[in-house]
Amino acid sequence: MKIAVVGAGYVGLVTATCLAELGNDVVCVDRDHGRVTVLQAGGVPIYEPGLDDWLRRNLDAGRLHFSTQIASAVQAAELIFIAVGTPPQEDGSADLQHVLAVADQIGRHMNGFKVVINKSTVPVGTADRVARVLRERLAECGNSDTRFAVVSNPEFLKEGAAIDDFMRPDRIVIGLPPGEDGQQARTLLQRLYAPFNRHHERTLWMDTASAELTKYAANAMLATRISFMNDVARLADALGADVDAVRRGIGSDSRIGHSFLYAGTGYGGSCFPKDTRALVHSASLHGLRMRVVEATEEVNHQQKDLLARRLVDRLGADLRGRRIGLWGLAFKPNTDDMRDAPSRSIVAALLARGAEVRAHDPVAMAEARRAISADRAAAGQPAAFHSPKEACVQRVPGSLALVDSPLAAVADADALLVVTEWKCFHNPDWARVASAMRQPLVFDGRNLYEPALMDELGIEYHGIGRRGGVRLIDVGTGVDRRPLPV
Numbered sequence: 001m002k003i004a005v006v007g008a009g010y011v012g013l014v015t016a017t018c019l020a021e022l023g024n025d026v027v028c029v030d031r032d033h034g035r036v037t038v039l040q041a042g043g044v045p046i047y048e049p050g051l052d053d054w055l056r057r058n059l060d061a062g063r064l065h066f067s068t069q070i071a072s073a074v075q076a077a078e079l080i081f082i083a084v085g086t087p088p089q090e091d092g093s094a095d096l097q098h099v100l101a102v103a104d105q106i107g108r109h110m111n112g113f114k115v116v117i118n119k120s121t122v123p124v125g126t127a128d129r130v131a132r133v134l135r136e137r138l139a140e141c142g143n144s145d146t147r148f149a150v151v152s153n154p155e156f157l158k159e160g161a162a163i164d165d166f167m168r169p170d171r172i173v174i175g176l177p178p179g180e181d182g183q184q185a186r187t188l189l190q191r192l193y194a195p196f197n198r199h200h201e202r203t204l205w206m207d208t209a210s211a212e213l214t215k216y217a218a219n220a221m222l223a224t225r226i227s228f229m230n231d232v233a234r235l236a237d238a239l240g241a242d243v244d245a246v247r248r249g250i251g252s253d254s255r256i257g258h259s260f261l262y263a264g265t266g267y268g269g270s271c272f273p274k275d276t277r278a279l280v281h282s283a284s285l286h287g288l289r290m291r292v293v294e295a296t297e298e299v300n301h302q303q304k305d306l307l308a309r310r311l312v313d314r315l316g317a318d319l320r321g322r323r324i325g326l327w328g329l330a331f332k333p334n335t336d337d338m339r340d341a342p343s344r345s346i347v348a349a350l351l352a353r354g355a356e357v358r359a360h361d362p363v364a365m366a367e368a369r370r371a372i373s374a375d376r377a378a379a380g381q382p383a384a385f386h387s388p389k390e391a392c393v394q395r396v397p398g399s400l401a402l403v404d405s406p407l408a409a410v411a412d413a414d415a416l417l418v419v420t421e422w423k424c425f426h427n428p429d430w431a432r433v434a435s436a437m438r439q440p441l442v443f444d445g446r447n448l449y450e451p452a453l454m455d456e457l458g459i460e461y462h463g464i465g466r467r468g469g470v471r472l473i474d475v476g477t478g479v480d481r482r483p484l485p486v
């Protein structure tokens with residue numbers, strides 16, 4: 001089939017590459033010339049395991065093309081995917097300017113029946129808005145007779161496992177508009193997604209509003225499970241229980257399941273934080289409150305700098321002269337995505353207290369440099385980066401060095417904070433780590449290590465919600481709401 005995918009980010013690139021892999025003829029369009037040039041040469045501007053091989057294979061086979069020219073891509077395609085960003089606005093609502101700008105362009109260049117498929121995460125009603133823009137542009141161009149269907153087909157892939165998720169989806173949610181155009185779209189989409197339905201039918205057909213809401217509800221549910229466990233972890237700390245034992249205990253109930261029950265430094269990334277906020281905002285427009293989702297957000301907000309608070313509780317509020325090692329910067333393993341990563345809050349809190357931070361991430365260092373520089377600039381603060389060499393020679397308070405190994409991050413450190421659960425951090429050589437540190441003090445933001453083992457190794461260990469953690473809970477309320485001492 002002839003397909004255009006607009007947006008060459010995490011979702012657009014994976015969608016375009018995977019659909020090309022299935023034999024379709026795909027043009028992926030992005031307005032970012034630099035990005036398109038890299039892609040045309042077979043480079044991949046994001047880190048997504050396996051994507052580089054798949055992309056090059058399909059580029060070489062002539063099934064996948066990259067372009068900045070939306071007009072020719074729209075004219076050639078029968079199916080047009082919109083996969084551009086929908087970042088949060090100040091009030092929490094999803095910013096639809098990119099989606100609507102793409103709709104505007106599609107409307108100007110449509111030359112026959114097209115199915116326009118929204119893959120971006122968008123609030124309920126967006127399919128109708130896109131349809132309205134298309135109708136207006138078609139009318140302006142004297143093409144009012146041109147038919148189309150705007151379909152909602154939200155994406156559920158996980159960064160880090162995106163190819164597998166796309167190629168082996170749990171379900172394919174498709175919201176159709178009513179009428180004949182919707183039915184024509186259904187026929188085309190049945191053909192497109194037939195390879196995914198060979199084993200069993202995975203497609204769930206519904207109306208566009210339900211499909212749009214399904215995406216937000218799914219992300220809110222997953223985020224809620226995480227915040228729920230973070231709440232349980234606080235209580236476990238207060239009561240002397242081990243949240244990891246509790247996790248296994250409840251996860252083995254088949255009604256609950258094991259996924260997304262890990263206590264830690266909170267969720268981040270490009271989806272959960274913005275999508276929960278957008279859902280709360282959508283409800284507010286209808287005079288409703290999503291109280292569970294609001295609580296989920298509140299817990300997550302507190303959780304993001306929990307590690308920094310615990311460090312301050314242990315070492316004092318003045319961290320000048322303290323060297324702190326950080327393992328992991330990306331919001332989760334197997335991605336370089338730094339959007340809303342908890343590491344950003346943690347780094348900001350440590351630098352504000354004068355700590356000298358040395359961080360290592362196997363993949364996300366370039367993105368981290370960009371994101372943290374942007375945070376500092378937005379807060380009117382000077383850049384904090386020092387080269388690892390400089391940082392070795394002299395201790396620079398309030399400075400951040402990105403170093404090229406986990407061991408370099410802990411050299412002469414007063415504490416280690418584990419922020420992202422990359423595989424390479426699971427089984428470190430603790431003897432070397434402990435002897436490299438000034439003192440063997442570990443704050444494990446992902447509960448990767450066994451407290452008993454750390455005890456045996458002579459390492460002072462603080463997990464999240466694990467026995468032996470520093471007690472920070474106000475036993476009266478059961479909640480840790482103390483602001484960070486400045």
Ligand SMILES: NC(=O)c1ccc[n+]([C@@H]2O[C@H](COP(=O)([O-])OP(=O)(O)OC[C@H]3O[C@@H](n4cnc5c(N)ncnc54)[C@H](O)[C@@H]3O)[C@@H](O)[C@H]2O)c1
Binds near residue numbers: 006083155
């Ligand atoms: N990243 C994920 O894991 C994920 C998963 C599911 C759904 N989503 C949703 O998918 C959408 C895209 O997310 P992403 O992470 O791929 O975004 P992204 O920021 O990585 O990529 C968006 C791309 O769109 C391009 N773009 C913006 N406006 C354009 C225009 N007018 N014409 C052409 N290109 C344009 C940008 O240059 C950028 O390359 C969002 O709505 C997001 O919520 C993301």
